[in-house]
Amino acid sequence: MLPPGEPKFRRRPADRPEEILAAALEVFAERGFAAARVEEVARRAGVSKGAVYLYFETKEALFRAVVTQSIAPNLNQVIGLTAVEVPFESTVRAVFTMISQRMASDWRMSGVIKLVIAESRNQPELARIWHEAMIAPALGLASRLIEAGQRQGAVRHGDARYFAMGLMGPVLLSTLWRETFEPIGAEPVQIDRLIAQHVETCLKGMRP
Amino acid sequence: MLPPGEPKFRRRPADRPEEILAAALEVFAERGFAAARVEEVARRAGVSKGAVYLYFETKEALFRAVVTQSIAPNLNQVIGLTAVEVPFESTVRAVFTMISQRMASDWRMSGVIKLVIAESRNQPELARIWHEAMIAPALGLASRLIEAGQRQGAVRHGDARYFAMGLMGPVLLSTLWRETFEPIGAEPVQIDRLIAQHVETCLKGMRP
Amino acid sequence: MLPPGEPKFRRRPADRPEEILAAALEVFAERGFAAARVEEVARRAGVSKGAVYLYFETKEALFRAVVTQSIAPNLNQVIGLTAVEVPFESTVRAVFTMISQRMASDWRMSGVIKLVIAESRNQPELARIWHEAMIAPALGLASRLIEAGQRQGAVRHGDARYFAMGLMGPVLLSTLWRETFEPIGAEPVQIDRLIAQHVETCLKGMRP
Amino acid sequence: MLPPGEPKFRRRPADRPEEILAAALEVFAERGFAAARVEEVARRAGVSKGAVYLYFETKEALFRAVVTQSIAPNLNQVIGLTAVEVPFESTVRAVFTMISQRMASDWRMSGVIKLVIAESRNQPELARIWHEAMIAPALGLASRLIEAGQRQGAVRHGDARYFAMGLMGPVLLSTLWRETFEPIGAEPVQIDRLIAQHVETCLKGMRP
DNA sequence: GATGAATGAGCGTTCATTCAT
DNA sequence: GATGAATGAACGCTCATTCAT
Numbered sequence: 030m031l032p033p034g035e036p037k038f039r040r041r042p043a044d045r046p047e048e049i050l051a052a053a054l055e056v057f058a059e060r061g062f063a064a065a066r067v068e069e070v071a072r073r074a075g076v077s078k079g080a081v082y083l084y085f086e087t088k089e090a091l092f093r094a095v096v097t098q099s100i101a102p103n104l105n106q107v108i109g110l111t112a113v114e115v116p117f118e119s120t121v122r123a124v125f126t127m128i129s130q131r132m133a134s135d136w137r138m139s140g141v142i143k144l145v146i147a148e149s150r151n152q153p154e155l156a157r158i159w160h161e162a163m164i165a166p167a168l169g170l171a172s173r174l175i176e177a178g179q180r181q182g183a184v185r186h187g188d189a190r191y192f193a194m195g196l197m198g199p200v201l202l203s204t205l206w207r208e209t210f211e212p213i214g215a216e217p218v219q220i221d222r223l224i225a226q227h228v229e230t231c232l233k234g235m236r237p
Numbered sequence: 238m239l240p241p242g243e244p245k246f247r248r249r250p251a252d253r254p255e256e257i258l259a260a261a262l263e264v265f266a267e268r269g270f271a272a273a274r275v276e277e278v279a280r281r282a283g284v285s286k287g288a289v290y291l292y293f294e295t296k297e298a299l300f301r302a303v304v305t306q307s308i309a310p311n312l313n314q315v316i317g318l319t320a321v322e323v324p325f326e327s328t329v330r331a332v333f334t335m336i337s338q339r340m341a342s343d344w345r346m347s348g349v350i351k352l353v354i355a356e357s358r359n360q361p362e363l364a365r366i367w368h369e370a371m372i373a374p375a376l377g378l379a380s381r382l383i384e385a386g387q388r389q390g391a392v393r394h395g396d397a398r399y400f401a402m403g404l405m406g407p408v409l410l411s412t413l414w415r416e417t418f419e420p421i422g423a424e425p426v427q428i429d430r431l432i433a434q435h436v437e438t439c440l441k442g443m444r445p
Numbered sequence: 446m447l448p449p450g451e452p453k454f455r456r457r458p459a460d461r462p463e464e465i466l467a468a469a470l471e472v473f474a475e476r477g478f479a480a481a482r483v484e485e486v487a488r489r490a491g492v493s494k495g496a497v498y499l500y501f502e503t504k505e506a507l508f509r510a511v512v513t514q515s516i517a518p519n520l521n522q523v524i525g526l527t528a529v530e531v532p533f534e535s536t537v538r539a540v541f542t543m544i545s546q547r548m549a550s551d552w553r554m555s556g557v558i559k560l561v562i563a564e565s566r567n568q569p570e571l572a573r574i575w576h577e578a579m580i581a582p583a584l585g586l587a588s589r590l591i592e593a594g595q596r597q598g599a600v601r602h603g604d605a606r607y608f609a610m611g612l613m614g615p616v617l618l619s620t621l622w623r624e625t626f627e628p629i630g631a632e633p634v635q636i637d638r639l640i641a642q643h644v645e646t647c648l649k650g651m652r653p
Numbered sequence: 654m655l656p657p658g659e660p661k662f663r664r665r666p667a668d669r670p671e672e673i674l675a676a677a678l679e680v681f682a683e684r685g686f687a688a689a690r691v692e693e694v695a696r697r698a699g700v701s702k703g704a705v706y707l708y709f710e711t712k713e714a715l716f717r718a719v720v721t722q723s724i725a726p727n728l729n730q731v732i733g734l735t736a737v738e739v740p741f742e743s744t745v746r747a748v749f750t751m752i753s754q755r756m757a758s759d760w761r762m763s764g765v766i767k768l769v770i771a772e773s774r775n776q777p778e779l780a781r782i783w784h785e786a787m788i789a790p791a792l793g794l795a796s797r798l799i800e801a802g803q804r805q806g807a808v809r810h811g812d813a814r815y816f817a818m819g820l821m822g823p824v825l826l827s828t829l830w831r832e833t834f835e836p837i838g839a840e841p842v843q844i845d846r847l848i849a850q851h852v853e854t855c856l857k858g859m860r861p
Numbered sequence: 862g863a864t865g866a867a868t869g870a871g872c873g874t875t876c877a878t879t880c881a882t
Numbered sequence: 883g884a885t886g887a888a889t890g891a892a893c894g895c896t897c898a899t900t901c902a903t
Contacts, residue, residue, distance in 0.1 A: 060358065061359065062272070146355065146413050147351065149421070150266075151272055156421045160421060164418065192434070192438070195406075195431070198406030198407030201413070203402065213364045216398075226396060226403070227402075230395075231403075233444075234439055234440070
């Protein structure tokens with residue numbers, strides 16, 4: 030009874046939007062917003078060009094969805110750590126171990142970070158959302174952690190926000206390194222080893 | 238350099254390429270390569286659209302020129318420091334003081350860095366050029382400096398390249414912060430202060 | 446006609462084509478052929494988009510059906526008047542009273558007239574059908590009536606077809622007025638009063 | 654010195670917009686707004702698709718320009734007649750002689766009238782503009798003329814606006830006849846003869 | 862050299878039509 | 883029969899590039 034050959038249409042389950050989002054993240058991360066072609070997103074998602082528009086109003090809406098959906102899963106993980114009450118240095122090690130594991134395993138984050146940076150002028154609303162939902166909370170959490178360390182006498186005098194940025198900077202560097210220079214043949218960075226070494230350096234350097 | 242008596246508002250054709258490059262950097266940094274319009278570059282350079290094509294074969298050639306011309310001035314300055322032979326920590330402080338001053342004063346570098354990151358997949362040749370001409374030499378220089386420090390017993394055991402990235406990471410972070418989040422109202426970062434604090438933290442943390 | 450006991454809100458499949466045609470006339474009259482969307486027709490008919498294609502091969506076939514089905518009911522009514530043999534002026538008054546009542550009550554005719562006019566170049570076959578089935582018979586009927594009046598000495602010398610058009614013109618004008626200018630706030634026309642006054646004027650003006 | 658073959662570009666004088674408008678009127682009148690293709694307008698104007706967008710922002714703006722530019726020349730001509738003070742019947746004859754000549758010679762008016770009618774729901778602003786700039790003034794002028802005739806005892810009792818519509822109706826009918834039914838082979842209407850006969854009929858029928 | 866009107870390939874988006882369910 | 887997700891041709895609009903002036 031099955032007709033020979035491939036059926037022209039195939040009804041798929043409700044995960045179509047996710048498949049399109051995944052394909053869109055790939056294409057946007059590779060090409061940037063303007064150079065990405067909707068048809069290419071559709072091709073990688075295994076659907077026709079028109080199907081993309083069944084789920085997303087415009088190319089820009091698709092882009093927004095790509096960026097905003099990247100926030101939730103990471104946010105929860107970071108928030109989870111605030112509850113734990115442990116000595117300062119152990120907490121910093123735990124947070125950055127988690128971050129480096131996420132960065133190493135979740136290839137999607139690197140792409141989104143690059144997109145937010147690259148498109149911030151064209152889509153300031155996305156930069157704002159990312160700042161408010163991801164950057165500011167994470168930076169605030171780290172700053173408060175450091176300030177607590179300073180009050181406990183575990184951390185020397187200094188701007189807590191700059192200490193936090195000093196810890197985070199190499200995370201960003203290694204992420205963008207992987208996105209930018211590894212594809213053209215630069216020596217790979219082992220993110221977990223880089224971060225582990227850097228965290229120890231900073232912890233020692235931040236002691237009174 | 239200007240012939241005396243020449244009124245300075247008189248545009249001399251010989252300046253055209255530089256003016257176009259400056260305008261192009263502005264527009265590319267704001268919009269990215271694909272979303273940048275040649276006509277907008279021409280407008281900001283005060284020339285006609287056709288004039289851009291008198292000096293640059295294509296939009297892509299213009300982009301390549303923007304990125305490659307940004308290398309030379311910075312490269313010389315870094316190379317200059319290798320000649321000087323001073324104690325390890327003083328050299329690190331001197332290098333990063335210079336870097337933070339350049340980053341704070343030369344708004345063009347931030348834009349180019351962002352462009353190289355954003356367009357690395359579309360224009361891998363540019364990422365390669367930047368890596369070979371800027372990143373690898375600078376990283377190699379820093380690594381060799383640190384290795385020398387380790388041989389002198391001034392720096393503890395550890396991967397020299399990761400120490401260098403640990404030092405550089407916050408420079409990149411603050412640069413992209415200024416490009417990405419300050420325009421949407423995020424709290425500004427004082428790059429020189431951040432870097433100064435971070436360098437002291439790392440120097441202390443890198444001691445044996 | 447309805448079987449007794451059948452609840453009237455129960456949609457019977459046999460009504461589908463009529464419901465679709467009614468919805469299609471609405472949408473085509475509002476938007477014109479090209480701007481009308483099949484999905485909107487389906488929505489107003491309370492069926493799915495696919496259902497339209499169960500009854501009509503293509504959008505164009507649906508449009509043809511809308512236009513051609515509008516012919517029959519009116520044709521019978523006009524033809525009915527030819528049988529009656531009454532004095533000239535009474536017949537003219539009777540015909541135009543009927544026309545003005547139809548025009549005032551049957552909002553569908555106005556829409557179809559507008560469609561035939563608007564789409565005559567894209568669908569010349571429809572203009573031809575309408576001309577052959579509606580316009581030419583009606584105009585021929587009126588012309589023969591007037592020629593009879595002229596032979597009886599009740600109507601002055603002149604082109605009978607132009608007299609007929611002189612009588613019909615304001616009917617068309619008021620119909621299109623209602624379609625075109627009343628929706629944007631122009632003063633409404635009372636079609637029956639306009640036609641009554643105009644018929645008297647023409648009858649008097651056509652006397653020898 | 655002339656290169657053989659056709660030059661790829663040819664700079665034309667400042668009448669480009671008019672050429673495009675003329676071509677656009679043709680295409681819109683034939684196809685309606687939605688079915689008209691910008692590329693076809695460009696082809697008939699002898700320019701490329703992109704050139705249309707040098708002079709008109711969007712297809713809709715082009716359509717608006719087509720409709721609004723049709724108003725001015727006719728308006729002046731009608732207004733000119735209000736100044737003249739002549740006996741009632743002579744004035745009516747003069748006005749309609751002028752109208753029939755315009756309609757017979759200026760093929761553009763018929764197309765625009767059809768467009769305004771057909772697109773009034775999609776582009777109500779245009780129907781409003783046409784009503785305010787053409788229809789209402791002309792109808793008001795005719796009504797005032799007839800009311801003056803009534804005060805002079807030259808016109809019998811009756812609604813002046815309906816008398817005016819009675820006079821104008823056949824003008825619209827014959828115009829749309831030419832647009833709609835003559836292209837499909839219907840017998841042509843000699844607009845000037847129809848109107849001349851109709852005006853005499855109405856004038857006689859409007860006498861007290 | 863310099864200009865900017867003109868070109869036309871390319872892409873976002875729509876929607877008539879199809880067909881697996 | 884009915885549905886509506888899916889398709890893909892078509893078309894509006896943009897903008898890098900060209901070239902007559």
